[in-house]
Amino acid sequence: MTRVTIWNEFRHEREDEDAAAVYPDGIHETIADGLRNHDGGDGTGRDDATYEIRTATLDEPQHGLTDAVLEETDVLLWWGHEAHDEVSDAVAERVQERVLEGMGLVVLHSGHYSKPFKRLMGTTCSLQYREDGATERLWVVDPGHPIADGLEEYLELPRTEMYGEPFDVPEPDRLVFNSWFEGGEVFRSGCCYRRGNGRIFYFRPGHETYPIYENETVQRVLRNAVDWASPTEGAPRTFGERE
Amino acid sequence: MTRVTIWNEFRHEREDEDAAAVYPDGIHETIADGLRNHDGGDGTGRDDATYEIRTATLDEPQHGLTDAVLEETDVLLWWGHEAHDEVSDAVAERVQERVLEGMGLVVLHSGHYSKPFKRLMGTTCSLQYREDGATERLWVVDPGHPIADGLEEYLELPRTEMYGEPFDVPEPDRLVFNSWFEGGEVFRSGCCYRRGNGRIFYFRPGHETYPIYENETVQRVLRNAVDWASPTEGAPRTFGERE
Amino acid sequence: MTRVTIWNEFRHEREDEDAAAVYPDGIHETIADGLRNHDGGDGTGRDDATYEIRTATLDEPQHGLTDAVLEETDVLLWWGHEAHDEVSDAVAERVQERVLEGMGLVVLHSGHYSKPFKRLMGTTCSLQYREDGATERLWVVDPGHPIADGLEEYLELPRTEMYGEPFDVPEPDRLVFNSWFEGGEVFRSGCCYRRGNGRIFYFRPGHETYPIYENETVQRVLRNAVDWASPTEGAPRTFGERE
Amino acid sequence: MTRVTIWNEFRHEREDEDAAAVYPDGIHETIADGLRNHDGGDGTGRDDATYEIRTATLDEPQHGLTDAVLEETDVLLWWGHEAHDEVSDAVAERVQERVLEGMGLVVLHSGHYSKPFKRLMGTTCSLQYREDGATERLWVVDPGHPIADGLEEYLELPRTEMYGEPFDVPEPDRLVFNSWFEGGEVFRSGCCYRRGNGRIFYFRPGHETYPIYENETVQRVLRNAVDWASPTEGAPRTFGERE
Structure with a gap:
């Protein structure tokens, strides 16, 4: 059982018609549905009990990320765009601290x-x-990585926004995906990091x-990423003065 | 079920009294016992069915590492010392190829x-x-790593051989242990690598x-390392000419 | 010509007798002397014109680190201890930004x-x-690194404070030094990073x-580190919307 | 003065009309010309005395890479294609050993x-x-790296062979270039490694x-790479039994 919290800014979907049309219940609910869509019986061992999912959004008190919620979260997913500045520094610091203690973090787009x-x-x-709705092809450059489990040699998205280098x-610890864009750009689109005890x-x-x-x-990919980012038991993380 | 093959040179224990006294059935058998000593019920979920263990030694045909054996091995452990040169290049290359395809490899001492x-x-x-039988203290420098699961802040060996830098x-992908030696040396004593699809x-x-x-x-540590090194499903590893 | 700024908190030396006895003009001045002690004629090519040195301290306006000073700094050295919190967030952010743009940063103790x-x-x-005045031995674990130029296999400090893992x-990009401490600890004591265009x-x-x-x-080591951390020309660092 | 040896297989240019038309004196000579084309006076400080260049080819005795030649080489460039197997294992091992001792190695295509x-x-x-003569665009993903000195945000080659992932x-220590190909592929096209004391x-x-x-x-790029790969003084590389 992995305790997952999906955080979404949840503004576009309430303010913008196009966004509401695609994600009527908010991006977080679609992501949650994706985790529940667990390909049971395909050998991965995932079933309805694999993830315990909750969501949190910007306009909730403390953005829905109280100490208690973070304490009970194994992996946090994060989607935000137009209101990054409205996230309080205190909550941002709390998330950072929890990651360093071991909580996984999956940062989206x-x-x-x-x-x-x-x-x-x-x-x-x-x-x-560049917001041009052109094709992206995410090549798997690390085919032995668990985040690539069950994928083909690439994953294609017919219409998307372009993100380009630099x-x-x-430098990522491991680069899992490397993207090709129709318009002529490339992007390191799946990057793994360890910080403190946490996987990002x-x-x-x-x-x-x-x-x-x-x-x-x-x-x-998101299910694989959540599994990969889940904390393990580890050893003590003892700091300070030593006798 | 992880299929483990423990490879041992198995010469010292047959030729040298001191070695025979410590490892009468060979180092491989003691390592196998350690995997079987699985702390059942401690929450790790390991039990008698976790590992399917076989052993192989230098003086068997093909050193016990036929294509068939390697094909059925998820993780290979390797202990050798005085007869490295007697390992055939063909078998060494076969092991290398299997690691690149995804087999885990745990290399000892x-x-x-x-x-x-x-x-x-x-x-x-x-x-x-320096073979001085002095104390080694292996500090956990990456306390969030699964190979450190269940350990204290360090692991102490009262009498051992010293290995020193450089x-x-x-440069390891992740350094898990960093050793202190009584005689004044340090050593990066737990090093993680990925090569091809394999974990080392x-x-x-x-x-x-x-x-x-x-x-x-x-x-x-060996049980943790075997679990960490086990292959995952991954994505296709396709090379060569592309249409 | 490398433009070096040595930043020192400069409080201990004015408040504490023991510190004043060791560093009467402040730690920054002793570090500056060390850069000037350039082993001219030893083949490294360093001479009196190699470094243009300035110093800055906490109690100066803007801690001595105005935009103009940072703009004219190739490498910044940083020593602080008891008053980290008194460094303004604005100056800390400015230093961070300059590093990402390419300024080198050497962080001490x-x-x-x-x-x-x-x-x-x-x-x-x-x-x-642990402040016990015991011996530290810094082993060179990356003997080919330019920061190790001209060193022996280790560097010994007879009396120092202990820093221990974790x-x-x-994970450093490159680990150059790995320390052994008399009291039983180890520490990764020379760590190289790249962040943005800057070397740390x-x-x-x-x-x-x-x-x-x-x-x-x-x-x-400090001269080597300053040379290593000096910015190179690089390529454009262009971000934002792309046509 | 950096002592550079350019190694070329030098078969295509003698056997194939198309190759001979492009590289009448061999690829090695064109590469040598490129090093000599040093943009003197552009502030990089390179001039006619920067590189001492020699070439070596497959069909010379010992492929032109005797102990003496390698001993006097700071950086080796390597171009080969159709006759990799004809390089003797002894010479390959000698090159490897010299790299571990500190010789730089620039491996091409x-x-x-x-x-x-x-x-x-x-x-x-x-x-x-895929040999399709389509366009490649090499994006600089690490604009602060010395190998990117003086470049624009990307380098475009209008007609080239495609190399694709995986x-x-x-995993490279640093990825400097990431390539986009007209046909839909990406490739990590500029990869930095350290092995032993050598830069690759x-x-x-x-x-x-x-x-x-x-x-x-x-x-x-080749001049930048040669400069980056040149060995530094370093510290002793002492192995074996220790008192």
Whole structure:
């Protein structure tokens, strides 16, 4: 049983017709459906009891991320875009601390500019972009990685926003996906990091007006990423003065 | 069920009284006992069915590592010391190929100079050493790593051989243990690598005349390492001409 | 010509007799002397024109780190200990930004807890410590690294403070030094990172009441580190919307 | 003064009309011309005395790579394609040993399958390819790296062979270039490694029938790579029994 919290800014879907049309209940609910769409019986061993899912959104008190919620979260997914600045520093710091203690973090698409991700990376997390609805092909460059389990040699998204290099993040511990864009760009689109005891996965796909999270392969990647990011028991993390 | 093959040179124990006294049935059998000593009921979920164990030794035909055996091996453990050169290049290459296809490899102690490890690292794998039976303390430097599951902040071996830096290996993907030696040296004693689809863990402790593999914490590390090194499903590994 | 700014908190030396006795003009001046002690004629090509040195301290306006000063700094060295919290967030952010643009940063000893270093690492940067004045031996684990130029196989400090693992930093890109401590601990004491366009080197030795920065080998390491951390020309760092 | 040896298989250019038309004196001579085309006066400080260049080819005794030649080489460039198997194991091993001692190695294009590179990487170094003469765009993903000095945000080659992922090499220490191909593929096309004391750079561009090495930006990359790969003084590399 992995306790998953899906965090969504949840503004576009309430303010913008196009976003509401694609994600009527919010991006978080579509992501949750994807985790529940667990390909039972395919040998992965996932079933209805694999994930205990809750959601949280920006406009809830403390953005839905109280100490208690984070304490009970094994893996946090994060989608945000237009209101990164409205996330309080206190909550961003709390998320960062929980990751360092071992909570997994899966950062999606425009979440590259979220406060928790920027705090954990230490860099600007800047990139280039173009909203042109062209094709992206995510090549699996690390076919032995568990996040690539069950995938083909690439995953194609027919219409998406382009993200291009340079992507100002630390060199990933492992690069799982490397994206080709129709318009001539490339992007390191699946990046694994360890920080403190926590595992972090940045996954590029996802946009408020393209139905990316309904794609079954994207859903499989998210399930794989949640499993990969789940904390293990580990050893004591003891700091301070020593006798 | 993880299919484990424990490979041992198995010469010291047949030729040398001191080694025979510590490991009368061979180092491989003591390592096998350690895997079977699975702390059932401690929450790790390991039980008698977790590992399917076989052993192989240098003096068997093809050193016991036929294509069939390797094909049925998820994780290979390797202990060798005085007869590295007697391992045939064909078998060393076969082991290397299987690792690149996804088989896990756990290399123990003097196995740093084994043909498969040197082929996979690409370096001399040289180090400094002193056989003085002094104390080693392996500090956990990556307390969130699954290979450290269930350990204390360090693991102490009261009498062992010293290995010192520089250790001529590629920078590890993750360093799990960092050793302190009573005589004044340090050593990166638990090193994780990915090569191709395979996971490789080098673990320093182990010696033919010190009963290192009877230490219960060492046994726990080996179980953790076997679990960590087990292959996952992954994605296709397709090479060659593309249409 | 490398433009170096040495930043020092400069409080211990004005408030504490023991610190004043060791560093009467402040730690920054001793570090500056070490850079000037350039072993001219030893083949390294360093001479009096190699470094243009300035210093800056906490109690100056903007801690001496105005935009103009940082703009004219190729490499910044940082020593702080008891007043990390008094460094303004604005200056810490400015330092971080300049590193990402390419300025080198050499973080010394207790600077592991400084705001700029913690912001750049994204982790707690915590560790264990003991102020016992015992021996540290820094082993060179990467003998081909330019920061190790001209060193022996290890560098010994007869009396120092102990820092022990776990050290909660991201896995270093390269580990240059690995420390042994008389009291039984180890520490990754020379860690290289790249963040954005900037090079960062964390170097453990240094303490307000031990004359560490008068040690000629330590001085050599600092010169090597400054040279290594100096920015290169690079390529454009273009972000944002793309046509 | 950096002592550079350019190794070329030198078969295509003598056997194949198309290759002879592009590289009448052999690929090695065009590469040598590129090093000599040093943009003097552009602020890089390179001039006619920067590189001492020699060449060596497969059909010379010992392939032109005697102990003496390698001993006097700071950086070796390697181009090979159709006759990798004719390189003797002894010479391949000698090259590997020299790299571990500190000699730089720049591996070009189809050299990914050369014996020295495969020995140093430990992997198959396999990839996908298609000889379709379509466009490649090499994006600079690490704009602060010295190998990117003086480049624009990308380097475009209008007609080249495609190399696609997965590229079965260890995760690079630093990825400098990431390639986009017109036909829909991506490739990690500029990969930095350290092995032993040596620096290794794999650079994808180059083909026997496209005039890649006449491209001035490619030439600049090669000069940058040679400078980056040059050995530094370092510290002793002492192995074996320790008192």
